[in-house]
Amino acid sequence: MKSLIIYCSEIEKRQKFKLHFSLIKGYNSYFKLHWKEILSTFLLMLLLSLLALPTPYLMKYIFDDVIPKKDIKLLNFIIIAIFGIQILKAFLSFLTNYLFSTLNQEILTKIKKDLFSKLLRLPLSFFDSQQSGYLLSRIYEVEGLGFFFSNSFLRILIAVGEFLFCLGILFYLNWRLTAISISILPLLFLSTRAYSRKIRKISKELMEKNANLSKRIQESLSGIELIKSFSSEEREGEKISFSLEDYKEANIKRSIQFSLSSEIVGFIGSAGGFIVLWYSGWKIVEGSFTLGTYIAFSAYLAKLYGPTQIFANIGLSLQPAITALKRVSELFEIAEEKDGGVKISKLRGEIEFRDVYFGYDSKGDVIRGISFKIKPSEKVLIQGPNGSGKSTIVKLILGLYKCRKGKILIDGYDLETLSLSSLRERISFVSQNLFLFNETIKNNILYSRPDAREEEIVEAVKLSGAYEFIKNLPNGFDTIVGEGGKTLSGGERKKLSIARAILKDSDIIIFDEATSELDSGSEERIEELMEERFKGKTCIIISHKPMNPDIFDRIFRIEDGVLKELKK
CATH class of the missing domain: 3.40.50.300 (P-loop containing nucleotide triphosphate hydrolases)
Incomplete structure (x- = not known):
């Protein structure tokens, strides 16, 4: 294990890791293998996003035009249309989640198979300094790559489109209020950046502690006969208990960082909503702003903040994924045992x-x-x-x-x-x-x-x-x-x-x-x-x-x- 840690630290010295796309490129083959499924689910997600865009404007139309004119027939038609859109959205949401869950597991399983095959092809000298429990835990770190093969990655692309569309609508509805509303966006960026580094560091520490914990448990179970013969159950239990406590502390630390960052991002988004409520209420009282415009503006602002918060939250969720990507790639980069020479079908025995x-x-x-x-x-x-x-x-x-x-x-x-x-x-x-x-x-x-x-x-x-x-x-x-x-x-x-x-x-x-x-x-x-x-x-x-x-x-x-x- 020590040699692997030294090896990993050497890689760390050679490059400071900031989501190097060269590492992600190493997994292009898995994307190419399922490009049709990825494209189809992306199109479904795009359709799902487009279906959510008309509803706020329809709500504005109801409050500003339909209700004042007391047009019940048109009101019923619009409500039925909105209801139909919601049913279609629910179906498409379930379908995209199902497709991505299946795709995610297929790709992760393939990576685990390839990684295990890679480990089997490594020279015996590599295993002299490793323990099976530690390596088993490193294989299961592949689960952390799930982010890159989930809908989260595609949601970023769609969120960019949503952001630009909603920004245009908001400027159309009220450019002054829009300018005020987007002034808080830099705060979201700065708060996310501040916590991202901490979460990445803790995630790496947590993965290493988990690997060492697996190593200790496997070692104890393998030596159970020796443990019992020396009546060392309590001593071994204390060792594992210490490692579990150490792992628990690191896990709690990461959870706290996640919670703090999520709450801060949420609070900044809420502050924007309060600003809109105050400004809109003031203008409605003055008579220069309608209730329908406020409802539409708030809904589109939520869709503007939504992608922004998606970027922020994904930025935070990305940190453990980056750490997992780096650690899994480290194993894939270790040189294999060379086996490309002359093949022998029979030996004389000299x-x-x-x-x-x-x-x-x-x-x-x-x-x-x-x-x-x-x-x-x-x-x-x-x-x-x-x-x-x-x-x-x-x-x-x-x-x-x-x-x-x-x-x-x-x-x-x-x-x-x-x-x-x-x-x-x-x-x-x-x-x-x-x-x-x-x-x-x-x-x-x-x-x-x-x-x-x-x-x-x-x-x-x-x-x-x-x-x-x-x-x-x-x-x-x-x-x-x-x-x-x-x-x-x-x-x-x-x-x-x-x-x-x-x-x-x-x-x-x-x-x-x-x-x-x-x-x-x-x-x-x-x-x-x-x-x-x-x-x-x-x-x-x-x-x-x-x-x-x-x-x-x-x-x-x-x-x-x-x-x-x-x-x-």
């Missing part, structure tokens, strides 16, 4: 390291000057103490990290020139960090090869030694394993991971700490797999425990990042 150096951070290299060459079909054991760099070698082979110096070659190809996805499809990897989805046993095994036949699945679990415990489960292959496979023992999870690797039927097989959590019988089964099932395939076994040297062609030992080949 692996070569040439003077390879690698370190996870600035603290130093974990691997220093490693050179070795594994020939096709060779069975290799890499031993060494914990933290010596054994697993790092595997991650470099898979292209999960890039070496700082040196070269890694697969079948003679520089790893940098290969398509990583096609490379990984030809490698089966059983990690020491076992992970199973909260799915059925069958679906977890099929994850390596979704199109496998039933008999192939059964064969794989028999070879891995998992068949015995699976058939004794009440639901067999349809048993849900729980989050991370927590309903199974470590040995059972390991066997399922091995079954998954067998089913994939790759050209290179890698076991990272293969014999950990397995009994002696299961270790012998792995030896049999190497001699029979994996015959003709390159196999690499990573282990800190001694293993039968007779099944290996070569044995290496790594200590302090330096690899040496041992004599058998």
Whole structure:
């Protein structure tokens, strides 16, 4: 998380954000995808706005002409017309709100899908410094972009037209009163501008606090076994409580700023109405102003202030949206893992390291000057103490990290020139960090090869030694394993991971700490797999425990990042 915050702050330094249209342009594809729906709803909104314009003038006509002439027939006709306009307005308002709600959710869902796909394509080094709860919260910040895909944006365009039309009508009705009325508009602008910066700053702070809160909750739930074993429920509860209080305070602060700014904008608009009432009342008493003109003027003035207040309120609502736009764009801008090289459909299984150096951070290299060459079909054991760099070698082979110096070659190809996805499809990897989805046993095994036949699945679990415990489960292959496979023992999870690797039927097989959590019988089964099932395939076994040297062609030992080949 720290690296992401540093990354974000660097972007902030490069540009002070004032609704840069370059950021919005990045979402043009979503607008283009739904341009027909946007255009049709815009036309409906325009029609809705036009329908609201005649009513004030009709009211003036009723009071100044129809009522004095006592023309009941014309009065009835105008009232029916106004009523019909209101019904049509209500229908069009519902229709536009429905269309925009649907459009808004479709676009936001598409952005969330694209953002999640983007995260999956980021290099593993990015996730080393992030937590899933924090990233999950950042994905849901996409909801804040809803403003840009709502009718609020189009309302701005329509409000400009309404403003100009109403301004013309008002000058026509009484230019002096109009000049007095619009004199308060600068106050609306200044008050909105004053609060916009505060709201934008608080919105950013609130989003970051929410992301950190999600991170803490996810971390606590993931470590519930540890928490209970140390009787730390109260301590963890206090941590979450502190974060919730912190988030609450920021939320209240933003709500107060919103309320204050909205009330001030509303008060300024009301002040304009009071000025019109005072001036009109004075002129009506003098006889130079009619009641109908006052009603029409007040209604059109409301429509003049309406767009102005829309600009003001949208300006305030825009601040959280701007913050969300910036934070979501930051994630989209992070460089993806490169995967555009030579695609591989089959591997011979030759692996070569040439003077390879690698370190996870600035603290130093974990691997220093490693050179070795594994020939096709060779069975290799890499031993060494914990933290010596054994697993790092595997991650470099898979292209999960890039070496700082040196070269890694697969079948003679520089790893940098290969398509990583096609490379990984030809490698089966059983990690020491076992992970199973909260799915059925069958679906977890099929994850390596979704199109496998039933008999192939059964064969794989028999070879891995998992068949015995699976058939004794009440639901067999349809048993849900729980989050991370927590309903199974470590040995059972390991066997399922091995079954998954067998089913994939790759050209290179890698076991990272293969014999950990397995009994002696299961270790012998792995030896049999190497001699029979994996015959003709390159196999690499990573282990800190001694293993039968007779099944290996070569044995290496790594200590302090330096690899040496041992004599058998």
